[in-house]
Amino acid sequence: MMKYLCFFLFTFFFLNTTVAQHHNVKNSKSSSGHDKSYISLDDYKQFFKKTPDFKDTSSYMVIQGDTLIAIDSRKKKSVPFEYKDDVFLNLYKKIAFNDNHKSKDGKSRLKYWKSGINVYFSKSIPAQSQKNLKKFAKEISEGIDSLNISFVTDINKANYIVYCSGDFEYASNIEKSEADFSINWNGKNQITKGFLKIDRTTYFNETLMNEKMQQLFIESLGYFRTTDKLDCHSYFSKCYDSKKVFGLLDKEILKYHYSYGICKGIDEETFDGLHENAKNHKKNHPDMPFMMIHIEP
Structure with a gap:
C-alpha cells in the first residue's frame, strides 16, 4: 500500500501541474466552492478503495483519453520535497x-x-x-x-x-x-x-x-x-x-x-526511486518546485 501511495503522490503532483498548464483546471471549484485537484482513475480506485460517482459530471474529466477524478483540496497537504545529498x-x-x-x-x-x-x-x-x-x-x-x-x-x-x-x-x-x-x-x-x-x-x-x-x-x-x-x-x-x-x-x-517533505512508510527501492524522480524533476524543471502531497482519504 505505501509503495503505491508514494507513486500516487508523485503522479498526483504532475497531473496537477500538467492540467493546470494545459487545461486551466487546477483551481477549478467544486459545487461547495472549494478547490479541486485531479488524479487518475486507477490511482483513485487504489487509494480510496472505491469507484467514483460518474453520475456527477463535475467530479471527473477526460483528457486525451485519460479519466481524471476530482479530489477536494481540503483533503491534501502539500509541502516542498526535502532534498539531501x-x-x-x-x-x-x-x-x-x-x-x-x-x-x-x-x-x-x-x-x-x-x-x-x-x-x-x-x-x-x-x-x-x-x-x-x-x-x-x-x-x-x-x-x-x-x-x-x-x-x-x-x-x-x-x-x-x-x-x-x-x-x-x-x-x-x-x-x-x-x-x-x-x-x-x-x-x-x-x-x-x-x-x-x-x-x-x-x-x-x-x-x-x-x-x-x-x-x-x-x-x-x-x-x-x-x-x-x-x-x-x-x-x-x-x-x-x-x-x-x-x-x-x-x-x-x-x-x-519525521519531515513531511519525504514519503513515509516506504521500502528502500521506492525511497531511491522517489529521490531519483525528484532530482530529475529539479534538473528538467528548475523553476517548478517538486511537491509532496499527503492525502487523507
Whole structure:
C-alpha cells in the first residue's frame, strides 16, 4: 500500500501541474466552492478503495483519453520535497531501513509514529531516571512538529510504557532481555505502541540506566539500527566507548525522518526511486518546485 501511495503522490503532483498548464483546471471549484485537484482513475480506485460517482459530471474529466477524478483540496497537504545529498541519504538509509525486521515480501520499510507518543513510567523506574528521560525527549523532539512526546500518569492513556525487569512483562518478545525495546505498527508502518524494558541489576547506577534508556528510546522512534559509519558519540553509532551526545547530525537524521517533505512508510527501492524522480524533476524543471502531497482519504 505505501509503495503505491508514494507513486500516487508523485503522479498526483504532475497531473496537477500538467492540467493546470494545459487545461486551466487546477483551481477549478467544486459545487461547495472549494478547490479541486485531479488524479487518475486507477490511482483513485487504489487509494480510496472505491469507484467514483460518474453520475456527477463535475467530479471527473477526460483528457486525451485519460479519466481524471476530482479530489477536494481540503483533503491534501502539500509541502516542498526535502532534498539531501547522497552522503546523507546513504547514511540515513543504513539507520532507517532496519533489515532485522522485514515484511513478508522481504523488504524493510520506514517506521514512524503518526500519533503523539504518550509515555508511562512504571513505579520501579527511579524518579531521577524519569526526569532525565523527560529532559532527553524534549531535547530530541524540539523543532520537530510531527514528533510529539508527552508523559502521562495514567497507564490507560499511554501508548508507550517504560518498565523494569521484575515488573509485569508488557512485551513478551523482550521478556528475557536485560534491556531492549519493542514496538507495534499498523499496515501503514505507523508505530502505534512502544515498550522499553531495563534490568536495574545490570544497569545498577543512574548513569548506566539513563544512557541505556536514552539509547533504546531514540531507536524506538523509527525502529532505527545503529551503524559503524558514525563517531562513537552519536546515538546512531554502534560504538559504545564514549558518552553519547545528541549532536547536530543526530538531530538532522531524526528531523529528516519525521519531515513531511519525504514519503513515509516506504521500502528502500521506492525511497531511491522517489529521490531519483525528484532530482530529475529539479534538473528538467528548475523553476517548478517538486511537491509532496499527503492525502487523507
